[in-house]
Amino acid sequence: MWAILSLLVENKPGILFKVTHLFRARNFNIDSISVGVTENPEHSRMTITTYGDEKQITQIVKQLDKMIDTVEVKQLDEHKTLFRELSIFKIKLSNANDSMEVNKIANAYGGQVHNVKKDSIMVELTATPDQTNAFEELVKPFGIIDVARTGVAALQRSES
């Protein structure tokens, strides 16, 4: 099972190290991680996506909660959460049509095209990981030169 964890942590040096160390030491997996300061400069928010069975996810949440530097740890319900990651693709262009084709696919996924050159094109995409993976499959035949993905940022949606 895939899970999105949202951590409010103290905004101090070394916390990211401690969080990632805990995942390694306890044999958990990090699928993606993103960190940024919140509206309160004393706190950062980490969004971690991970895999595991229900028991493992519960353990991860408990172990993270036990950390003194974490103020709040929540597992977010995918269906009640807005979650997105930013990714940048550099894609190869081999013939005249490729540029148009990539543009079409990018448009379909709400992506933005940048840095169009004779041999390559860049696409910026803000999407869920599933959508990003689907986009990647579609552009793979053109030849992917490089990909950079930020990992997921997520917040629970407001009720009503």
Place this chain on the structure above:
Amino acid sequence: MNKMETMIGAKALMTAMEKEGVKQVFGLPGGSNLPMYDEFSRCDIRHILARHEQSASHMADGFGRVSRKPGVCFATSGPGATNILTGIATAQADSSPMIAVTGQVPVAMIGKDAFQESDIIGMANPVVKYAYQPRTAAEIPEVVRKGFYIAETGRPGPVLIDIPKDVQQNEAEMIFPDEFKIQGYNPWTDPDIVAVEKAIDMLLHAQKPVILAGGGTIISSAFAELQSIAETLVLPVVTTFKGKGAFPENHPLCLGSIGMHGRAEANKIMAEADCVLAIGTRFSDRSVGTFETFEKGLKIIHMDVDPAEIGKNQTAQLAVVGDVRVNLRIMVKLLLQKSLKKSDDSPWTKHVRETREYWKENLKIHPGEMGAAKILRKLRELLPKESVVTTEVGQHQMWASLFYDVIQPGTFFSSTGLGTMGWGFPAAIGAKVARPDVPVVDIAGDGSFAMTENSLATAVLEDIPVIVFVLNNATLGMVAQWQRTFYDRRMIGVDQKSCPDYVKLAESYGAQGLRAQSMDELDKAIKTALSSDVATVIDIPIDPEEDVLPFVAPGTSLSDMVLPS
């Protein structure tokens, strides 16, 4: 309002520690902690010099376990700091309150691979409850206050305070705060009355209920509550090895420790039980064997102060999170209110009693005069019941579990989680500092004692007269036993060839060295040691082929226990 005072960081450290009630520090000086050491000349805190930083940390650990207040150890930067890592990890594995203060290279030198620089904060991270590295002198008072609070509350553990040398030397306006806030740390949970009521109900409806008392029972001193509940509901009590002595081992309801080298009666009854009240235990593999088999057909009521322990190794049907003593007190009260009292004539109670009696009579022990069981029973016979016992790690430790009955709760301590050889002797020194009024004995093996025997210098020079009781089989006995059992008697790297001579070694340190080769000599040696005011080593040569049995092999379950034949 807190008064401000101007002083250097090192003095602020000592002042803050005095405010925490610290009376002594175990440690070793070096280049990066000299400013702190200089302050010993100007304060009332006693310095106890260890001969190795690892020993200093075990001394602090032993002090902490016995006094239930954090023991403090000092080490310098670099190798001093890495040397105490083992002690910190040991304290963390056994939830022992400790404050480790290391010197660090000056702030401007951090990251420059300076002389005796080590990233101890990074190295210690997975084995501390928390770590601080104050970057300015003014932070020190609050760091110390918070450090002690974290170390001794909730599930206790070690806190590292790493102080760069310039931070020790710099002057600042110091505020010693009474109040402080740690946002992400709230060790207090309300008592859970509803869960406790459910627990009583589960125990009353079980056919074969049992209490499993873990180390948390000892840490929270829940001895009276445990005994009251066991007696009211006529529940047999087994313990983990860490929980050994949470319940008097001469009590008719006590079966002793379960586990890899648990007592036969304890393992048998635990394996048969259908419901367990598990108190302050993390269900370690050494205690329960294979996780899947242990929990099969067993309803688990899990009481623990650490919510992360619930469901980690075993699935609990009912969780009671919080200080175990607080929740056990509620259970005692509820039982009293409901005037619930079970009679002791149920088939289960009868079966438990018979099992206990059978194994008390019929467990086969080493036939020789100087077998481990006889030696440890002799020690028990002669030691006052309030004596504190520590152990090293190995065969002697497991023999102590099997054959040394703890009568007064909370008087037995061992490195159970990390299994640190060399722990017992320095820990005994720390324990003796905490309880100078009672005899303190380290039950040791020759292999483990060899690792920290230079603490004899500390025991002699600092006048801390502990007794080291060495079951000397001239081998690394537990490893030898595994080589005999699992490696077809290919004995590699285990023969210590009676080197050194522990009597002469003790004497060379100015301690008393005695050798006991018969029961008469042993009797005399123990009595001599107990009436001496100097540290004593009793060297007891034993059969190198004696195995620790019963034995639950790794990867098997308690019911697969191998018995002596």
